[in-house]
Amino acid sequence: MKQNKVIIIGGGSAGLACAIALREKGIQDILLLEKENELGGILNQCIHNGFGLHMYKKEYTGPMYAQHHIDRFMELQIPYIIDATVLDISEDKIVTVSEPKGIYSIQAEVIVLAMGARERTRGNIQIPGDRCVGVWTAGNAQKYLNMDGYLVGKRIFILGSGDIGLIMARRLSLAKAKVVGVAEIMPYSNGLTRNIVQCLHDFDIPLYLSHTITQIKGDGRVEGITLCQVDENRQPMFETAKHFGVDTVLLSVGLIPDNVLSEKAKVSLDLKTKGPLVDSELMTSTPGIFACGNVLHIHDLVDHVSMEGILVASSIIKYFEDQDSLDLIPVKSKGFLNYVLPQSINPKSDTVLLKYRVSKPMTKGFLRIICNDQVLLKIPKVDLHPSEMQSFNLTKVILDKINSNVIVELSDE
Amino acid sequence: MFDIIIIGAGIVGCNLAYQLSLTNLKVLVLEKNAEILNEVSSANSGIIHTGYDPKDDTLKALLNVKGAALTKELCEYFQVPFLQCGSMVVAHDDKEIDMLKALQIKAAQRKIPCELLSQEILRQKEPHIADSVIKALFFPTTGVIIPWELGYALMDNACFNGVTLKNSEAVIAVEKKSSYIVKTPKSSYEAKMVINCTGLYGDKVARLAQADYPINLIYKKGEYQVTDKTDASYLNHILFPLPTEKGKGVLAVKTVEGNLLFGPNSNIVEDPTHQDTTSIGLAEVNSRIHEIIKPLPQNRMIRQFAGIRPGSPTKDFIIENHEKWVNVIGIDSPGLASSPAIAQYVIEQFVQPEFHPETLNRELYIHPKPLLLMSLDERNALIKTNPNYGKIVCLCEDVSTQEVINAIHSPCSTRSIKGIKRRVRPGSGRCQGGFCESKIVDILSKELNIPKQQVLYDNDNTSFLTPMEDLYETK
Numbered sequence: 066m067k068q069n070k071v072i073i074i075g076g077g078s079a080g081l082a083c084a085i086a087l088r089e090k091g092i093q094d095i096l097l098l099e100k101e102n103e104l105g106g107i108l109n110q111c112i113h114n115g116f117g118l119h120m121y122k123k124e125y126t127g128p129m130y131a132q133h134h135i136d137r138f139m140e141l142q143i144p145y146i147i148d149a150t151v152l153d154i155s156e157d158k159i160v161t162v163s164e165p166k167g168i169y170s171i172q173a174e175v176i177v178l179a180m181g182a183r184e185r186t187r188g189n190i191q192i193p194g195d196r197c198v199g200v201w202t203a204g205n206a207q208k209y210l211n212m213d214g215y216l217v218g219k220r221i222f223i224l225g226s227g228d229i230g231l232i233m234a235r236r237l238s239l240a241k242a243k244v245v246g247v248a249e250i251m252p253y254s255n256g257l258t259r260n261i262v263q264c265l266h267d268f269d270i271p272l273y274l275s276h277t278i279t280q281i282k283g284d285g286r287v288e289g290i291t292l293c294q295v296d297e298n299r300q301p302m303f304e305t306a307k308h309f310g311v312d313t314v315l316l317s318v319g320l321i322p323d324n325v326l327s328e329k330a331k332v333s334l335d336l337k338t339k340g341p342l343v344d345s346e347l348m349t350s351t352p353g354i355f356a357c358g359n360v361l362h363i364h365d366l367v368d369h370v371s372m373e374g375i376l377v378a379s380s381i382i383k384y385f386e387d388q389d390s391l392d393l394i395p396v397k398s399k400g401f402l403n404y405v406l407p408q409s410i411n412p413k414s415d416t417v418l419l420k421y422r423v424s425k426p427m428t429k430g431f432l433r434i435i436c437n438d439q440v441l442l443k444i445p446k447v448d449l450h451p452s453e454m455q456s457f458n459l460t461k462v463i464l465d466k467i468n469s470n471v472i473v474e475l476s477d478e
Numbered sequence: 479m480f481d482i483i484i485i486g487a488g489i490v491g492c493n494l495a496y497q498l499s500l501t502n503l504k505v506l507v508l509e510k511n512a513e514i515l516n517e518v519s520s521a522n523s524g525i526i527h528t529g530y531d532p533k534d535d536t537l538k539a540l541l542n543v544k545g546a547a548l549t550k551e552l553c554e555y556f557q558v559p560f561l562q563c564g565s566m567v568v569a570h571d572d573k574e575i576d577m578l579k580a581l582q583i584k585a586a587q588r589k590i591p592c593e594l595l596s597q598e599i600l601r602q603k604e605p606h607i608a609d610s611v612i613k614a615l616f617f618p619t620t621g622v623i624i625p626w627e628l629g630y631a632l633m634d635n636a637c638f639n640g641v642t643l644k645n646s647e648a649v650i651a652v653e654k655k656s657s658y659i660v661k662t663p664k665s666s667y668e669a670k671m672v673i674n675c676t677g678l679y680g681d682k683v684a685r686l687a688q689a690d691y692p693i694n695l696i697y698k699k700g701e702y703q704v705t706d707k708t709d710a711s712y713l714n715h716i717l718f719p720l721p722t723e724k725g726k727g728v729l730a731v732k733t734v735e736g737n738l739l740f741g742p743n744s745n746i747v748e749d750p751t752h753q754d755t756t757s758i759g760l761a762e763v764n765s766r767i768h769e770i771i772k773p774l775p776q777n778r779m780i781r782q783f784a785g786i787r788p789g790s791p792t793k794d795f796i797i798e799n800h801e802k803w804v805n806v807i808g809i810d811s812p813g814l815a816s817s818p819a820i821a822q823y824v825i826e827q828f829v830q831p832e833f834h835p836e837t838l839n840r841e842l843y844i845h846p847k848p849l850l851l852m853s854l855d856e857r858n859a860l861i862k863t864n865p866n867y868g869k870i871v872c873l874c875e876d877v878s879t880q881e882v883i884n885a886i887h888s889p890c891s892t893r894s895i896k897g898i899k900r901r902v903r904p905g906s907g908r909c910q911g912g913f914c915e916s917k918i919v920d921i922l923s924k925e926l927n928i929p930k931q932q933v934l935y936d937n938d939n940t941s942f943l944t945p946m947e948d949l950y951e952t953k
């Protein structure tokens with residue numbers, strides 16, 4: 066069987082950043098596997114700008130940001146294979162890959178999961194109606210438009226105010242399609258504020274908050290939708306029904322970390338993030354398997370994805386130096402938090418970057434780090450929004466005080 | 479001039495085409511849709527019922543018992559999957575236990591193996607059965623198939639043996655002379671005998687030949703939920719509530735592919751053309767399924783769909799011949815399980831007396847086995863012959879580029895995204911085509927030598943792409 070020290074699955078921003086950092090730290094034996102016919106991942110279809118503000122203080126487009134990393138990756142001559150789909154990972158880290166030269170297994174010492182995310186579909190959210198052509202996920206429509214040069218429809222309604230949907234509303238308007246409206250089931254938008262302004266307001270596209278599509282109608286092709294307001298339990302109020310004649314419905318109702326392979330490797334997943342449970346080294350429940358990027362949890366900014374890839378590279382170096390496993394300290398979330406990552410602290414970590422998402426918009430709140438019923442830290446926070454990932458660095462000074470279960474709590478007082 | 483024209487390529491038409499292709503008769507199949515098997519035969523539970531349910535002395539009772547045995551043989555012969563997982567009919571109280579006992583007697587008369595299970599045994603066999611269930615009648619021979627896999631195998635072989643299949647040709651008029659002239663918008667065809675097996679449109683097509691044909695079909699819609707494959711091991715059998723006048727009830731089916739299917743409910747509809755799901759119907763399925771199973775730990779539905787049953791007023795299949803015009807009408811459940819026997823019955827009763835055909839020895843066409851079911855060595859051997867076997871288009875279902883190409887060029891050909899999805903599964907997994915649909919468009923466009931804007935989603939008039947350059951063209 067072939068062997069590799071590190072196998073990275075996925076050549077998107079997470080996989081690329083991790084590979085580059087590993088090589089820069091002196092790891093020679095790396096193999097990156099990418100199922101598409103080019104590196105770069107989802108960035109290749111994001112031709113808008115707004116990438117790299119944090120890392121480079123520049124506004125790159127998606128492909129430019131990706132190219133930046135691909136150039137460096139090539140310069141370092143890191144081995145990779147494209148058109149190479151990983152079909153299986155076993156618990157003992159045997160990777161099975163299919164590519165045009167053959168299908169074979171490779172024994173890895175370390176595996177990096179960097180497979181990205183998939184989009185939530187019509188079936189996942191159960192929109193009733195006809196099964197006609199004209200319903201796509203926003204990312205799929207984006208791929209048809211930006212990669213292949215084809216428009217999927219002329220009169221479009223978008224369900225979900227996630228960033229991909231907002232960006233597609235603008236992109237489609239620029240491509241001379243009519244975006245009739247965007248509906249969001251929550252009472253607030255799920256996209257970045259800058260995208261609401263630049264993609265909807267600037268194009269006079271109405272945003273229907275607390276609304277959802279209750280039916281799609283069409284014979285062969287979508288002909289129209291029914292939109293209803295929802296009550297506080299997110300149940301449609303059918304007496305508020307409005308009808309729109311459209312030929313296309315795009316769904317931007319969330320991304321789901323793509324962990325089919327992780328499950329095959331028996332990596333434990335978090336029901337909330339839908340990604341692997343990781344410690345502060347971003348190592349999963351299977352020693353030697355690490356995760357970064359959208360496969361771990363959904364990111365709104367690519368900069369954070371790249372930084373996660375770099376963090377995994379450092380963790381791998383530590384892992385190679387010392388594989389003794391120490392007792393992990395569980396981290397739990399409390400209050401108005403959707404999730405906190407990592408789900409445990411590894412005593413090996415010198416600092417720990419806590420990442421979290423709030424469960425509702427809040428103008429102000431307080432983040433508390435609690436251990437043994439003692440509040441170690443209380444940090445005031447302002448303008449918190451579920452669409453924007455937050456982070457906080459636990460320094461050595463704080464970590465030294467942590468010796469049992471940590472609670473991360475967000476409350477409004 | 480054809481000997482026989484078959485109108486409609488559902489599972490009944492496919493069985494007929496195949497069985498007739500083993501004779502020296504000249505056969506034409508006319509199908510209105512761009513893809514065969516795109517109506518009732520693709521939206522059902524896929525169960526090969528053993529035949530305990532239909533009333534005595536009905537065609538349904540006769541043909542279901544026979545058809546179930548034939549279906550299993552056909553699946554083995556064509557090497558398409560037949561999952562004999564067995565089924566249980568469950569009871570919640572004493573009255574229902576009495577009904578189970580009555581079913582048990584009927585099954586014994588029809589020589590269908592079955593066994594009454596105690597509370598303890600049934601929970602061992604099926605740990606996630608609902609707490610309210612107290613007894614079950616177990617039918618070990620019930621099976622489940624992928625209806626279109628069997629249908630495509632039948633039609634591939636029919637075409638391979640020389641049957642002519644014309645897709646996208648709806649029969650709109652019929653003229654009777656000494657023979658029949660059957661007209662479609664594109665052409666007209668002549669045959670000595672016509673077999674009408676048009677599913678939901680059976681009564682209307684019958685009226686093309688006989689204006690005063692009296693029967694009107696009754697349409698009953700059934701809606702379904704499909705779970706993610708992760709839930710495959712949640713159930714070991716097909717689980718039924720007790721059958722009622724309305725039908726077999728909301729059941730839980732373990733599918734061949736590994737998903738679970740919940741449904742169908744049953745509601746009368748006026749319009750057979752809209753196989754739409756409704757919020758009320760899906761809610762009904764979501765709640766009634768818990769009469770037989772415990773709630774899943776996570777709600778991971780990947781798809782909903784609906785199918786419409788073409789019911790007959792007599793509640794039995796109607797198979798009749800009037801001056802060499804054969805109607806095969808009212809084929810609702812268990813029409814799938816009965817279909818090979820329906821075709822056999824039509825041939826024995828009406829075709830043989832008329833034509834006395836010769837039986838010919840035909841070679842078997844086997845569609846290439848999915849890579850998913852092969853060993854790494856077998857796959858490598860294929861990749862050596864053609865690297866496209868190594869290039870995966872669909873990760874969810876492990877499908878290679880070459881398998882899609884093979885499906886496009888199979889004897890009965892596939893030319894739409896939905897057809898490809900049925901034949902080789904890309905798009906039926908958890909991403910529902912999010913990752914692979916544009917790649918399938920590429921392959922279809924290349925293999926059929928058409929621009930992408932002409933690639934069909936399923937039926938004619940369902941192409942969906944507009945090239946950007948068309949939008950910016952200035953005149």
Ligand SMILES: Cc1cc2nc3c(=O)[nH]c(=O)nc-3n(C[C@H](O)[C@H](O)[C@H](O)COP(=O)(O)OP(=O)(O)OC[C@H]3O[C@@H](n4cnc5c(N)ncnc54)[C@H](O)[C@@H]3O)c2cc1C
Nearest residue numbers: 075077078079099100106107115151180181358359366367
């Ligand atoms: C539409 C969209 C718009 C966005 N807009 C912005 C923005 O304006 N600004 C910003 O900063 N961020 C934005 N983001 C966020 C950010 O770009 C992404 O979160 C980031 O690029 C994700 O990187 P990743 O490497 O985790 O995943 P991906 O880029 O998805 O990479 C995963 C890679 O893994 C490969 N892969 C998956 N499974 C396998 C397998 N089995 N075998 C081999 N390879 C496999 C995939 O083909 C893919 O190339 C946007 C994201 C999206 C989806």
Ligand SMILES: Cc1cc2nc3c(=O)[nH]c(=O)nc-3n(C[C@H](O)[C@H](O)[C@H](O)COP(=O)(O)OP(=O)(O)OC[C@H]3O[C@@H](n4cnc5c(N)ncnc54)[C@H](O)[C@@H]3O)c2cc1C
Nearest residue numbers: 486488489490510518519522525649677700812813814815
């Ligand atoms: C919800 C539901 C669940 C079911 N579950 C089961 C089950 O578990 N087990 C079982 O055994 N059975 C089941 N059935 C029944 C089974 O699906 C049907 O009996 C069977 O599929 C009918 O096949 P068919 O060939 O008669 O009809 P169809 O599959 O509808 O085929 C008819 C064909 O004729 C074509 N056609 C129509 N009009 C014209 C025209 N004018 N010109 C040319 N072509 C035309 C149509 O396009 C179609 O392709 C179920 C049915 C439903 C609706």
